[in-house]
Amino acid sequence: MRSVMQQPFRTAVLVLVWGWLLFLVLTPNLLVIGASVMTRDPGTFISLPLNLDAYRQLFNPLYLDVFLHSLYMAAMTTLICLLIGYPFAWALSKVPRQRQMLLIFLLIVPFWTNSLVRTYALKLILATNGLLNNALMSVGLIDQPMQMLYTEGAVIIGLVYLLLPFMILPLYAVFDDLREDLLRASHDLGAGRLATFVHIIVPMTLPGVLAGVMLVLLPAMGLFFVPDILGGSRNLLVGNVIKNQFLDARNWPFGAAASIMLTLAMAFLMFAHRLSKRRIGEEGV
Amino acid sequence: MKQTLLSLSNLSKQFDGKTVLDSLDLEILDGEFITLLGPSGCGKTTLLRLMAGFEHPDTGTITLGGEDLTHTPPEKRPLNTVFQNYALFPHMSVFDNVAYGLKMEKRPKEEIRQRVDDALAMVQLGEFARRKPHQLSGGQQQRVAIARAVIKRPKMLLLDEPLSALDFKLRRTMQVELKRLQRELGITFVFVTHDQEEALSMSDRVVVLKDGQVQQLGTPREVYERPANLFTARFVGDTNFFAGRVDVANGDDTITVDVFGLKRTFPKPDFQVAAGQLLHVLLRPEDIRVLAPNDDDGVAGKVVERNYKGSTLDSVIHLDDGTEVLASEFFDEDDPTFDYSLGERVKVSWVDGWEWLLPEENTETELEGAVDA
Numbered sequence: 284m285r286s287v288m289q290q291p292f293r294t295a296v297l298v299l300v301w302g303w304l305l306f307l308v309l310t311p312n313l314l315v316i317g318a319s320v321m322t323r324d325p326g327t328f329i330s331l332p333l334n335l336d337a338y339r340q341l342f343n344p345l346y347l348d349v350f351l352h353s354l355y356m357a358a359m360t361t362l363i364c365l366l367i368g369y370p371f372a373w374a375l376s377k378v379p380r381q382r383q384m385l386l387i388f389l390l391i392v393p394f395w396t397n398s399l400v401r402t403y404a405l406k407l408i409l410a411t412n413g414l415l416n417n418a419l420m421s422v423g424l425i426d427q428p429m430q431m432l433y434t435e436g437a438v439i440i441g442l443v444y445l446l447l448p449f450m451i452l453p454l455y456a457v458f459d460d461l462r463e464d465l466l467r468a469s470h471d472l473g474a475g476r477l478a479t480f481v482h483i484i485v486p487m488t489l490p491g492v493l494a495g496v497m498l499v500l501l502p503a504m505g506l507f508f509v510p511d512i513l514g515g516s517r518n519l520l521v522g523n524v525i526k527n528q529f530l531d532a533r534n535w536p537f538g539a540a541a542s543i544m545l546t547l548a549m550a551f552l553m554f555a556h557r558l559s560k561r562r563i564g565e566e567g568v
Numbered sequence: 569m570k571q572t573l574l575s576l577s578n579l580s581k582q583f584d585g586k587t588v589l590d591s592l593d594l595e596i597l598d599g600e601f602i603t604l605l606g607p608s609g610c611g612k613t614t615l616l617r618l619m620a621g622f623e624h625p626d627t628g629t630i631t632l633g634g635e636d637l638t639h640t641p642p643e644k645r646p647l648n649t650v651f652q653n654y655a656l657f658p659h660m661s662v663f664d665n666v667a668y669g670l671k672m673e674k675r676p677k678e679e680i681r682q683r684v685d686d687a688l689a690m691v692q693l694g695e696f697a698r699r700k701p702h703q704l705s706g707g708q709q710q711r712v713a714i715a716r717a718v719i720k721r722p723k724m725l726l727l728d729e730p731l732s733a734l735d736f737k738l739r740r741t742m743q744v745e746l747k748r749l750q751r752e753l754g755i756t757f758v759f760v761t762h763d764q765e766e767a768l769s770m771s772d773r774v775v776v777l778k779d780g781q782v783q784q785l786g787t788p789r790e791v792y793e794r795p796a797n798l799f800t801a802r803f804v805g806d807t808n809f810f811a812g813r814v815d816v817a818n819g820d821d822t823i824t825v826d827v828f829g830l831k832r833t834f835p836k837p838d839f840q841v842a843a844g845q846l847l848h849v850l851l852r853p854e855d856i857r858v859l860a861p862n863d864d865d866g867v868a869g870k871v872v873e874r875n876y877k878g879s880t881l882d883s884v885i886h887l888d889d890g891t892e893v894l895a896s897e898f899f900d901e902d903d904p905t906f907d908y909s910l911g912e913r914v915k916v917s918w919v920d921g922w923e924w925l926l927p928e929e930n931t932e933t934e935l936e937g938a939v940d941a
Contacts, residue, residue, distance in 0.1 A: 462653075462655065464651050464652075464653060464655035465655050465657060467620075467622050467642070467649070467651070467655065468649070468651060468655040468656075468657070468716075469657075469668070470621075470622075470641065470642040470643045471620060471622075471642050471643070471648055471649045471717075472643075472648065472668050472669035472672060472716070472717075472720070473643045473669050473672035473673060473720065474643055474668070474672045475641075475643055478672060482668075483657060486659045487658075487659060562659050563658045563659040
């Protein structure tokens with residue numbers, strides 16, 4: 284009690300932070316866990332008795348297909364982001380400092396526009412009468428419009444477009460930390476470019492890769508409005524399933540169980556990230 | 569007689585239009601410990617990087633044992649580097665760091681194990697093989713870096729200010745250790761430093777660099793006692809510069825010089841002298857003799873500073889004409905309590921024959937920044 288009197292500011296901040304975490308992070312999560320083990324109820328949404336039916340439903344072949352397809356699209360998105368983001372971040376770390384800041388700024392500028400709006404913009408580009416088809420036809424590459432909208436490809440393009448910066452930024456951070464000396468030392472000891480890439484650059488940038496995967500893979504399973512706008516009915520994400528269960532099907536326990544599955548996947552990735560950082564001698568997050 | 573191992577000829581290098589190396593020539597002998605000494609920005613690190621192959625010269629050639637290396641990539645050069653901040657691979661254990669060079673050569677596992685064990689034993693780190701670099705102290709990391717660099721038995725070891733991150737005591741220990749390693753391994757060491765004391769105590773030969781050019785190349789003794797120019801004289805050790813004027817160029821091998829109104833006779837220097845010419849008379853602080861104010865010899869002044877250094881008493885004396893003189897005197901067994909009080913009147917002289925003459929230089933600029941170390 285004495286310390287409360289002595290350090291009112293410190294106490295106030297701590298109460299605020301803990302209060303925030305307790306009421307806005309812990310409580311909702313506990314509620315989700317609670318909902319997932321209860322029974323669906325048309326009137327009150329959830330009711331007793333407790334059971335694991337919702338989790339059993341996750342393994343229903345129908346939903347399992349949706350989850351696997353969602354995982355596939357998210358994985359493709361992550362892979363494409365990695366393939367574009369890795370060389371991009373590497374190159375970014377090599378340009379002169381001042382230009383670097385400008386490029387990072389440009390990378391962040393799209394965030395100032397709501398992602399929903401940007402997804403609609405993408406729809407205009409990919410539509411049958413959209414910018415891309417018209418451009419391709421006017422230069423004579425195709426005779427008739429291609430079906431791009433409402434395909435798996437459109438969903439992946441949308442996800443890559445929205446999530447690429449989340450891959451580039453953590454990768455840029457690790458490339459920026461990668462000291463030229465280490466690469467020189469590797470060459471000095473007889474390693475060529477490929478060997479240096481495999482033995483030094485890849486392990487040293489692995490924490491950035493995992494951070495980027497973490498920031499892309501999970502949102503890529505959850506961004507339900509992307510398939511809503513670009514994907515049509517066959518290209519659903521886990522996020523769509525969760526949204527549908529809560530808003531349309533009114534099956535809260537199942538929606539809750541599905542979102543817990545995503546949380547567990549996140550926890551697993553964070554654990555892997557921590558291990559990789561420890562390997563190169565940095566403190567785990 | 570020692571043979572030339574590495575030969576640099578006419579090397580030039582510019583960065584963003586700024587000349588870092590200016591048609592530099594240098595021959596490095598097989599088995600010697602040679603130090604590149606100079607202030608920051610003198611080109612010593614660039615020179616080392618050109619030897620290692622991390623940079624390529626704009627003009628000139630580098631040959632090692634007669635073989636042209638100028639455009640050979642670093643991984644194909646038979647020399648290795650110890651980096652300023654060690655550059656140990658943080659994700660590998662000490663063992664894997666040291667083994668890296670041999671693994672790249674695809675040596676058999678058993679041979680790698682044996683040679684890494686030997687290398688770690690040589691730097692007394694045998695029991696640290698399983699540790700990660702960040703679990704070691706600075707001095708231990710330094711030793712790992714050395715073991716890693718010598719394990720491929722390079723013809724030449726390049727050391728880029730390897731001791732600059734260590735504290736004073738550890739530096740001294742590592743200096744001795746490096747000398748021992750160099751003797752045992754018989755490898756040519758090229759050592760970069762801005763610390764003149766380190767350069768003098770460790771090297772067989774010292775290369776003094778400034779503005780990308782060799783100012784002087786010689787043994788530590790030559791560089792210290794017979795500096796080739798004012799820059800070297802100022803950069804290597806403390807020096808008193810007295811203005812002198814040639815009085816008479818005698819017929820024999822001596823000249824008479826007027827210093828502070830005293831007529832002194834010196835052996836003729838190896839540059840041209842004529843009567844009336846201005847020159848610098850250089851005297852190291854330990855060459856100075858401080859005499860009683862009533863002595864017949866010497867120039868009058870007063871003590872303005874005294875520093876007790878344990879084995880010596882260092883003082884600054886203001887001569888009556890305004891010149892400052894640094895003096896460093898050893899304590900004498902006969903007079904263990906000898907000391908000066910500030911403001912005390914004294915006379916300054918020096919040991920005849922210990923002075924060194926340099927001609928007046930027109931380009932006296934840029935010398936200010938040079939006196940760090």
